[in-house]
Amino acid sequence: MSIRQSEYIATVQRLTKLLGELDSNKSRPLADVANTYRKATEAICKAIVLGATREPGEQLVKLVSDAKQVVEFREGPGEAKIFRLHADFLRDVGNLFSHDGPASSVQVTRERLDEHLVALIRIGFFGESDLDPPELPDSFRHLLSERTLKKHEFEEIRSEVVVRLCFPRQEVVPLLSRKESASRLFYDYVTVDLGGGLSRGFLFLRSRSAIERCLVDLLNELGNRPPDSLSIVTPRVYRNTGDAVDRKKSIGDIIESLRNPWLLKRQPDVVYFDEFVWKNCLPDAVRKIQTMQSEVPSFIPQTLEPQLQISVGDRNISSIDSINYTRLVLDEAHKCNPVQVVTGPAGIGKTTFCDHVHSFVNSNRQKKVIFISATDFRDIATHDPVTSVSDLYKLAVTNSSIGDEASVEIQNFEINLSCGNFVLIIDGFDELESHLGGSLIFDRFMESLQELEDCFHRVFVILTVRDYAIERFERLNYVSVLRLRGFTKNDTDRYFSNRLGSQDISTAQRLLAEFRTTKADKGEAITIPLYASLICDYLSEDPATEKISEYSGSSYFEFGGPLDVLVKKIVDREIVKQSLGAIKSDDFFEIMIDIIRSPQMSITTELLSDYVLLCGRLDGGLSSNKLHSNPFLQYTDGAVKFKYDSLANFFKSRLLYRRIRDGVFSVGPPLEFMADLYRGQGPLFEELLKVLPPKIYSRLPSARRWFGDLRRLAEGDAASGVNFRRAISGFIHWTTFDDQTKSDRRETLTYLFSGNIWEKFTIFERFSPLDLEGVIIYDGYLENYSNIVNCEFGSAKKVFHRSWIDFKESAIPEKMDKEIFAADCSFGPLLQSSFEAKDVADETELDVIRDNLMKVLKVGFRGNAFVWKSAGLYKNAVVHGKHSLNDYIDLLLDNKVLIEEPSRSDHGTGYRVSNSWYLDAKKLIEDRNLTSKMKKIVNVLR
Numbered sequence: 015m016s017i018r019q020s021e022y023i024a025t026v027q028r029l030t031k032l033l034g035e036l037d038s039n040k041s042r043p044l045a046d047v048a049n050t051y052r053k054a055t056e057a058i059c060k061a062i063v064l065g066a067t068r069e070p071g072e073q074l075v076k077l078v079s080d081a082k083q084v085v086e087f088r089e090g091p092g093e094a095k096i097f098r099l100h101a102d103f104l105r106d107v108g109n110l111f112s113h114d115g116p117a118s119s120v121q122v123t124r125e126r127l128d129e130h131l132v133a134l135i136r137i138g139f140f141g142e143s144d145l146d147p148p149e150l151p152d153s154f155r156h157l158l159s160e161r162t163l164k165k166h167e168f169e170e171i172r173s174e175v176v177v178r179l180c181f182p183r184q185e186v187v188p189l190l191s192r193k194e195s196a197s198r199l200f201y202d203y204v205t206v207d208l209g210g211g212l213s214r215g216f217l218f219l220r221s222r223s224a225i226e227r228c229l230v231d232l233l234n235e236l237g238n239r240p241p242d243s244l245s246i247v248t249p250r251v252y253r254n255t256g257d258a259v260d261r262k263k264s265i266g267d268i269i270e271s272l273r274n275p276w277l278l279k280r281q282p283d284v285v286y287f288d289e290f291v292w293k294n295c296l297p298d299a300v301r302k303i304q305t306m307q308s309e310v311p312s313f314i315p316q317t318l319e320p321q322l323q324i325s326v327g328d329r330n331i332s333s334i335d336s337i338n339y340t341r342l343v344l345d346e347a348h349k350c351n352p353v354q355v356v357t358g359p360a361g362i363g364k365t366t367f368c369d370h371v372h373s374f375v376n377s378n379r380q381k382k383v384i385f386i387s388a389t390d391f392r393d394i395a396t397h398d399p400v401t402s403v404s405d406l407y408k409l410a411v412t413n414s415s416i417g418d419e420a421s422v423e424i425q426n427f428e429i430n431l432s433c434g435n436f437v438l439i440i441d442g443f444d445e446l447e448s449h450l451g452g453s454l455i456f457d458r459f460m461e462s463l464q465e466l467e468d469c470f471h472r473v474f475v476i477l478t479v480r481d482y483a484i485e486r487f488e489r490l491n492y493v494s495v496l497r498l499r500g501f502t503k504n505d506t507d508r509y510f511s512n513r514l515g516s517q518d519i520s521t522a523q524r525l526l527a528e529f530r531t532t533k534a535d536k537g538e539a540i541t542i543p544l545y546a547s548l549i550c551d552y553l554s555e556d557p558a559t560e561k562i563s564e565y566s567g568s569s570y571f572e573f574g575g576p577l578d579v580l581v582k583k584i585v586d587r588e589i590v591k592q593s594l595g596a597i598k599s600d601d602f603f604e605i606m607i608d609i610i611r612s613p614q615m616s617i618t619t620e621l622l623s624d625y626v627l628l629c630g631r632l633d634g635g636l637s638s639n640k641l642h643s644n645p646f647l648q649y650t651d652g653a654v655k656f657k658y659d660s661l662a663n664f665f666k667s668r669l670l671y672r673r674i675r676d677g678v679f680s681v682g683p684p685l686e687f688m689a690d691l692y693r694g695q696g697p698l699f700e701e702l703l704k705v706l707p708p709k710i711y712s713r714l715p716s717a718r719r720w721f722g723d724l725r726r727l728a729e730g731d732a733a734s735g736v737n738f739r740r741a742i743s744g745f746i747h748w749t750t751f752d753d754q755t756k757s758d759r760r761e762t763l764t765y766l767f768s769g770n771i772w773e774k775f776t777i778f779e780r781f782s783p784l785d786l787e788g789v790i791i792y793d794g795y796l797e798n799y800s801n802i803v804n805c806e807f808g809s810a811k812k813v814f815h816r817s818w819i820d821f822k823e824s825a826i827p828e829k830m831d832k833e834i835f836a837a838d839c840s841f842g843p844l845l846q847s848s849f850e851a852k853d854v855a856d857e858t859e860l861d862v863i864r865d866n867l868m869k870v871l872k873v874g875f876r877g878n879a880f881v882w883k884s885a886g887l888y889k890n891a892v893v894h895g896k897h898s899l900n901d902y903i904d905l906l907l908d909n910k911v912l913i914e915e916p917s918r919s920d921h922g923t924g925y926r927v928s929n930s931w932y933l934d935a936k937k938l939i940e941d942r943n944l945t946s947k948m949k950k951i952v953n954v955l956r
Contacts (some may be wrong), residue, residue: 017700029057030148036128037151038902044124045111050107051127055101055134062138065145074105079136086187089141089253095136100130132157142253143633144198144222159349160492170285170469173202173218175425176247180294181206190235198224205241215241215281219248226268233274244282247290249433249470252349261286276333288433288472292380295426296435302422303382313370314505314512316363316543321495326485338499340371343474344381344437351494352473354465355443355487357480358498359697363543364478367498368441371476375437382420382435385426388442389650389902390415391449400454402462403438403475404428406446434472443477448614464492501541509543513550525549525580548661552580570603570668573705577664597626604647607669609654610662611683616655666690667701674706677716677725685741688724692740693779694747702748712749712762721745721766725774739795742776749775756785756806764789786813795816803827812836821845859895863952864944868891870902871911871927871935880927880935882915888925909951 032054032478039047044956056074063070066084071077075575078101086094107122122807128444132154139147140162155163163178174188190203202218217232219225235241239567250782251259262284269277284748285293331735334342343350356364365387372383394413400406404424410416415704422430430436449453467473480489488495501509506526509517526541526549561839571582587598597605605625607618617625656662657842666687673684677691691699711717724745728738749766759782764770776795783801787808796802807813811833819835820842821827831847835841841849893899903925911934912925927935 015627022061022305025057025061025064026146026148026516029061032057033148033151033154036131037153037575040124040153042951044122044127044773047124048111048127051104051131055104055108055132058134058138059101061145063142065143078102083139085141088143089137090257093137093141093253097134099135100137102128104134107361107899128154128445129157131442136162138855144224144250144258160351162349169220170524171218171220171247171249172215172425172429172469173204173247176202176215176218176291176295177206179291179423179426179429184208190232192228192231197227198222199227200224201228201232203232203235208242213241215244216285217244217246220244221249221251223248225265226272229268229272229274231275233276240276240280240468242280244277245290246281246282246284247287248284249287250472277871286469288435289380291429291433291437296430296841297422297431300382300420300422303376306852312510313366314365314501314543315370316501317498317499317504319499321357321484321497331501336367337370337374339496340374344375348475351492352467352471353460353475353477353487353490353493355484355493355495356478356498357475357484357495358500359542361483362500364498365441366543368439368476368478371437372439378394379439380435384420384431384436384438386410386414386415386438386446386771388440388441388445388449389655394449396450396453398453402433402457404462404464406440406454406459425795428466429469431475432473432850434470434474438475440477441477444479445614460490460493464490467492468640470847479490490774501538501546504547506541509546510550514553518553522546522549522553525577544661556645569672571602572662573668573671575705578668581661581664603665603668606665607683609647610654610665616653619652619654622654630845663698663701666698667705667898670702671705672721674711674717675714677719678728679720681727682760685724688744689740691744691747694744694751694781699744703751706748708749708752712742712752717749718766718768721749722768728774739774739776740778742774743778746775746777747781750782753782756783760785760789767867768873769781789813791817794819800827803831805830807831807834813837818842819845860896860952863897863955864938864942866895866897866902867906867948867951868939868942869893870899870906871937874926874937878930882926884917884922884924885914886922901955905954911951 030048036047036050036054041051047864052074056077059074059077060070062081062084063077066087068080068084071080078098081101082098083095085097089097104127107127114544116397135147135150135154136158139145140158150163174186178186185207186204187207188202188204190201192199192201199221200220202589204216204218206214207215208214216953217228219228246265248261248265251261253259265284269282281480315335317333318336318339319333343354356367358364368385372385374380375383390410390413394409394415396409398405400409402425407416407427408424411421427436431438463473463475467916478489482493483498488496510522514522526545571578582599585602606620608625609615609622646657646661648655666683667685671688673679679685687698690696691702695873721742724738724741728742746763746766750759750762753762763772763775763784767773767775770790772789772791772794773829774793774795775791777799779799781799781801783804783806785806787806791814794814796817796819797815799819800821800823800896811831813834815836817835817839819839821844826845826848830845870888870893871880873888873891875882888903891899891902893902903912907914907925910928911931914923914925915930916923931947934945937945938948
């Protein structure tokens, strides 16, 4: 190792130490650490100069200038200018604080200094350089993208596999494999016997391979055994600016400079790895897949908003048009996270977004989309674990979810996905998990994507999921989570203008008013695209002049809201158009309910026929085939699915509306749908509040009757019990929603429970506090009810009997009074542990106070009796804990345990134990026994 190499290593080690100091001193004032930023800048510049095998100067000004020249040669003038600005800023701030002390005129934060420092590190160590970077603390690592941090890792090229895919019938021999990281001597050499005595060699480089050294080493190893032709395969390399390095030219220039006769004679073919795989490994059918033709009419690109901050290279993304975002991450995939999770509620347009990405990629790039839809997996049963993306692809191919034209071997699929030739879209990943059940193992599946990403840092995967359980994606540092915002007012106006005539737009806007939500942070009206689509479908198909009628003629649609009118019109029209005969709109509604409550809202056509028969009003010409073609259903391969997920809440809420209004409870859909409301939130809960306002319905006898029947039937096996418990919680959340005070809620619940004895009172999650004075709860169930500490209990402590109480660790209230629970109550393990810990703490504190009282009182205990002792002697007692000796003496004097008396021999004073406390004090000293009187003294100090 040369002296300069040793100095470089020592400089990087010093830089690592300085970064660690900055990280560990985050809380210290800027004046204490400003010079450390200056020293770190000096170490960065010195390392860059040493890495270019140049002699570093002594002064920081000279070091910055020399480092800038190196960066300009390596990265270009733009990056060099940025580097100089960051370095000068850090040097000036460091000098100012070091020489002049804290300066009020300097308006700079630690966060800003960190950004400048990380920018220097990024340009200096993570560009086209071969320099080994310093070890970065987490506080600095998070300022760089995952793909930037992985630039210094060598790719896993699978060279032998790739060549075998190109030449499946020839003999493939892996001859050489170099893995010498320190010297950048890193390559694989594979040969193919072409027959007739001819051979072809393949040299596979890495992005950080030292090209000239690798070529020289290979030629030395080959000696007199060169192949007849040679292909040099290299990954793509990018500068910090995002521009691609022309590595083909670089390799060509090196070949010319070597002046090797064999190389000059054969002129090796130089190709990028992804191009090589695209041309030689993929079947023609895959490369020629045509653009999707199923374009969605009047497509309006939505805005994508990151759940957490997302950076594409140096650009922070706050919101972006969905198609432009797709172009951005495809153009700069080497800077982006490999997995893009697109989320949003049902009907927001996730599938539409996927369709357009599909078309865009297939028609514009040397890339092809592998599209996997959860819909195709509804009827797929597998007991084999799906632990990787390859397992899922294989399952899709086996079950014909992916056509033959897109079918390749698993290794071919993995290689093309890892180098960016394939863009994988999984639409409805959460539904896919439901279909596959426990077979799909989430953590291992996501790890498989990361493993493929580690090969080339070119993976691009889109997963669409509904907007729940997003946290599991956000904790993965290689995942970006973005939310589809929905249509703005301008988007909606454009959509209606594209699809409707001017005479229908005002009607559409009037109907849409029921569906718009407001984005809280901007106060902007947002439309769920599905609602706009439904309205346009309806308005476009119905030529009648008067579109809205308040007449419904149905017990399920009698609420009479705009959506009720719209859906009723569609149903009536469908019954007429499809000649459904004797089926009425209510029959139609109940059939939809049966489908909606099925797993994944999908049933077989045979089961649909059974539902039709159960209607009991059939004529000879009715067939279930006529029913499954209606606008609400989708028929695919013998299965019928309810098409519009978000519209399911309409049907669910209207069913609950009718049953609660009539006071008719039954096990089945009403129980299941009410159980879905157990947390008192969500789209279905909001819809129920609209059609069944608690102010009007919660005090009706029918509502109390429905609730009473629900509680009476809340027995049976454990599975049923969970649904019943959740339904009770959902009903309580609904019925008290408009109550403003604890007393209001108590009054409502007292009415529902027909008195102050509440049996099977159940609450899940957040719920407002209650006035429980005088209330007795039997067989209750509380889960994460943190507001229990804010309830009023009055003097009657034992409120809960035979009840179960449980909390997640983060939700356990700090001040939880165990006295409100009778001995026959049960607690979840975390709450039980919390109570036990509190009991131990209370007992420990009790012991300390008791022992301190003994020490104080024992001062005056002599000859098995209490005598007068001077105040000075009492002051010599030693106590422990949070209370002082004076606190103990004052407490004993205030409660007449000690009586102050003057000395008989001098002018001082002293204390003796009073007659009324004599026996209590003696039992404490002799037996460590606290009498009930003495416990009151102890409790004052507790």
